[in-house]
Amino acid sequence: MNLDLRVPMGALFTLVGGIMSIFGFFTRGSNIYERSAGLNINLIWGVVMLVFGVTMYTLGRRADKRPKPQSVEGTARPLGHGHGGH
Amino acid sequence: MNLTLIDWLIMLLYFVFVLGIGFALKRFMKTSKDFFQAGRALPAWICGLAFISANLGAQEVIGMGASGAKYGIATSHFYWIGAIPAMIFVGVFMMPFYYGSKARSVPEFLRLRFDEKTRAYNACSFAVMTVFSSGISMYAMARLIQTLHVFDSLFIKMNMPLGWIFHFAVVISAVIVLGYIFLGGLTSAIYNEVLQFFLIVAGFLPLVWVGLKNVGGWNGLKASLPSAYTHSWQGMTNPHNNPLGVEWFGLSMGLAFVLSFGYWCTDFLVIQTAMASDSEESARRVPLIAAIPKMFFPFLVILPGLIAIATPAITQHAMVHTHVVGTSARGLVATDLNNSVMMGKGLIPAKVNPVTGKVMTDEKGNPLLDYDLAIPNMLLYYFPTGILGLGLTALLASFMSGMAGNVTAFNTVWTYDLYQGYIHKNASDSHYLKMGRWATVGGILLSIGAAYAATSFNNIMDTLQLVFSFVNAPLFATFLLGMFWKRTTGHGAFTGLISGTVAAILHHGLTLPTDAHPGIHGGWIAVVHLYPSQMAQNFWTAIWAFSVNFVITVVISLMTKPRPEPELVGLVYSLTPKPVEHTMAWYARPKVIAVGLIAMLVTLNLIFK
Known part of the structure; x- marks a missing residue:
């Protein structure tokens, strides 16, 4: 498969994490954080997601450039005659 | 519920990416193998995460949170002994036969090992089951959206009647799931399941963190709950002393052996992800990789239930109070x-x-x-706008991937086992690819039908789930004997399966949980035995079904003519060369990983005993 999942997934987490951190940054000290035990959870968790997203994206991009080994279908073991497959 | 722009933005982004992945994968879908089996080319870690994610539908998430609130940490038995041993077994012992035989589905494996009738029976019952499960997912999602008033403000703004929210939720989830599977087949479903896995972690980890902080950490939680809530093995010697109402034998035989092995080792819904991996070694590693996060999932989905009970209910600002959505009342x-x-x-x-x-x-x-509101209320109580969007997205994602797994399992079994097997045998590959796409549409339409059936007849769903449990309970005995006893015959397997199901029905009809009335809960023939709880009854129904299947299969097999041994190479353990492991690094060998997993499992049970 030629689409590495880490690329779109990294991008999504980067965007969501980015949005949450920016929003969290501008709502520092707001009373909406009373419910989250006083933690600015948007900023903290946004940054965590951002870092995860960027890492995934980078790893996915790097792997995309490397050639992949050919996959083996079924089993590589010698099964002898009379195998009930196709 | 007050959602702001930022919450909507996060949800919208998720939907754009989900469909985007489908579009990006479309150009790779050239053959039916690409579509139904993801080309058998995915890396083990992706399939591994999809393996648990396929099972982690929203009923699972909501249900586990609810049980956590109801029974406490004992719920994690469903994850620990109720899943891990079976996942290890399927990875180490069974996967070489599924993957190595080149069967394209679990029913097809039954045809290779046994005969047409066993396959036809399994394929038909499985196809019906997947359609209904996906319909139930759809129904549950639409109900939850209604209960949480997610779209209410949007509907009021657009001047649309609130009564349409249910239809809107059904249609939108159907269109999205249809869209990405139609375009990208199993690959798309698996990619989205992995995406959902990470979203669930991203959405629930901060929930547990904030919740625990609020109730004073693990010690604060322990202090505010009865001790049975935080000890998973307390009182297990007697069914009357523990919240589950089960004794250790019923728990370990019924749940840990029959039900769990029957699900994780034979259900094509999860097995299809492992069969999509790029080699036999990867396929064996898939369930083992999946077992690691599975082991820690109780902390993400069950713990919130406990925290919900322990949270002092003083300021319940934004919570949903009841399931009432009717207008008359x-x-x-x-x-x-x-x-x-x-x-x-x-x-x-x-x-x-x-x-x-x-x-x-x-x-x-x-x-x-109303325990089902544990998780949703936790989200609403602890999450401010912003991260609330993320939490809701995680919940919606789990509903959709639960549906998607069922739909891809359905389209494969329909196309390969029923359509190609019995309706149109020798068509071209592109014909089957097209059929797969249309089977996806058909599967989704049938699911919508099932979702609406659930709205009008509540009991239909309970009855159906009961019927499915009768069909599923004996399954594992068939696979166990088929793979590990070369003497097992097709006639034996088929007769055993049917007898096992009959045994399950009879057992259910003859027993009753103490607190229930005869009817859907059992005892509709006569009440000859009372169980302390419904769970105990379920476990023992499974034990009976399994045992009867096992015995009947053995007896009939001994009376019928076995297949010649050369035909069974690659399908039966004793006749198949063992997988070569010495070429792998020691830490990558399935058996080594398995031992490590068992050690972790024992440790977790000792910590939370």
Whole structure:
């Protein structure tokens, strides 16, 4: 498969994490954080997601450039005659 | 519920990416193998995460949170002994036969090992089951969206009647799931399941963190709950001493062996992800990789249930109080809302009768709690806008991937086992690819039908799930004997399967949980035995079904002519060369990983005993 999942997934987490951190940054000290035990959870968790997203994206991009080994279908073991497959 | 722009933006982004992945994968879908089997080219870690994610539908998430609130940490038995041993077994011992035989589905494996009738029986029952499971997912999602009032403000703004929200939720989830599977087949479904896995972690980890912080950490949680809530093995010697109402034998035989092995080792819904991996070694590693996060999932989905009970219910600002969404009882309900909260426990409100608006109570006058609201109320209580969007997205994602797994399993079994097997045998590959796409459409339409059937006849879904459990309970005996006893014959397997199902039906008809009346809960033939709880009854139904299947299969097999041994190479353990492991690094060998997993499992059980 030629689409590495880490690329779109990294991008999504980067965007969501980015949005949450920016929003969290501008709502520092707001009373909406009373419910989250006083933690600015948007900023903290946004940054965590951002870092995860960027890492995934980078790893996915790097792997995309490397050639992949050919996959083996079924089993590589010698099964002898009379195998009930196709 | 007050959602702001930022919450909507996060949800919207998710949907754009989900469909985007489908579009990006479309150009790789050239053959039916690409579409139904993801080309058998995915890396083990992706399939591994999809393996648990396929099972982690929203009923699972909501249900586990609910059980956590109801039974406490003992719920993690469903994850620990109720999944891990089976996942290890399928990875180490069974996967070489599934993957190595080149069967394209689990029913097809049954045809290779046994005969047409065993396959046809399994394929038909499985196809019906997947359609209904996906319909139930759809129904549950639409109900939850209604209960949480997610779209209410949007509908009011656009001047549309609130009664349409249910239809809107059904249609939108159907269109999205259809879209990405139609375009990208199994690969798309698996990619989205992995995406959902990470979203669930991203959405629930901060929930547990904030929740625990609020109740004073693990010690604070322990202090505010009865001790049975935080000990998973307490009172297991006697069914009357523990919240599950089961004794250790029923638990370990019924749940840990029959039900769990029957699900994780034979259900094509999960096996299809492992069969999509790029080599036999990867396929064997898939369930083992999946077992690691599975082991820690109780902390993400069960713990919130416990926290919900322990959270002091003083300021319940944005919570949902009841399941009431009807219109007729609105006025009445409002007066009883406060009651529902007062009589609830922590963040869990009491159930309110939608007709009378009164708090529902059991025979002793205690209020019935609406445990299914544990997780949703946790999200609403602890999450401010912003991360609330993320939490809701995680929840929606789990509903959709639960549906998607069922739909891809359905389209494969329909196309390969039923259509190609019995309707149109020798068509071109592109014909089957096209059929797969249309089977996806058909599967989704049938699911919508099932979702609406559930709205009009509540009992239909309970009855169906009961019927499925009768069909599933004996399955594992068939696979076990088929793979590990070369003498097992097709006639034996088929007769055994049917007898096992009959045994399950009879057992259910003859027994009853103590607190239930004869009817859907059992005892509809006669009551010859009472079980302390419904769970105990379920476990013992499974034990009976398995045992009867096992014995009958052995007896009939001994009476019928076995297949010649050369035909069974690659399908039976004793006749198949063992997988070569010495070429792998020691830490990558399935058996080494398995031993490590068992050690972790024992440790976790000792910590939370």
